Amino acid sequence: MTRATGRTGNQRGALGRFGEDLAVRRLTAAGMAVLERNWRCRAGEIDIVAREPGPQEVLVVCEVKTRRGAGFQHPMAAVGASKAERLRRLAEWWLSERWLPRYGAPPSGGLRIDLVGVLVPRRGAPVVEHARGVA
Numbered sequence: 001m002t003r004a005t006g007r008t009g010n011q012r013g014a015l016g017r018f019g020e021d022l023a024v025r026r027l028t029a030a031g032m033a034v035l036e037r038n039w040r041c042r043a044g045e046i047d048i049v050a051r052e053p054g055p056q057e058v059l060v061v062c063e064v065k066t067r068r069g070a071g072f073q074h075p076m077a078a079v080g081a082s083k084a085e086r087l088r089r090l091a092e093w094w095l096s097e098r099w100l101p102r103y104g105a106p107p108s109g110g111l112r113i114d115l116v117g118v119l120v121p122r123r124g125a126p127v128v129e130h131a132r133g134v135a
Helices: 009-029 081-103
Strands: 033-041 044-052 058-068 111-120 127-131
Touching (some): 009 033, 009 044, 009 058, 009 111, 009 127, 033 081, 044 081, 058 081
Parallel strands (some): 058 111
Antiparallel strands (some): 033 044, 044 058
16 A cells, blocks of 8 residues: 555556546547557556547557546646656656657658646546647
């Protein structure tokens, strides 16, 4: 059990998976195709990698932050400068390992880093916010 939250790692993991599932629904409802979830390398993890179709196809690396109740920092405030830089490095790594070997060139619309914040209140439906181009 963690001292700060009083929750076990399993409870935190379940909350995170729940938030990621909601994020996937939001992204697919917006017309994106999810390519991968929870991609890991030695430098870290990307929660969701998606492709946004259009005349300029965009590769979207999405960080998901899920919080329960109102007692903690709002999920949309959870990505600072160092986290944004790490996400950019991870995105470049994913692009070189997973995209370029298959397609040979970056997507025509480039790469974008988005954030999906999920707030799960004690009562009522979760609130899901999607911010595009946060880093």
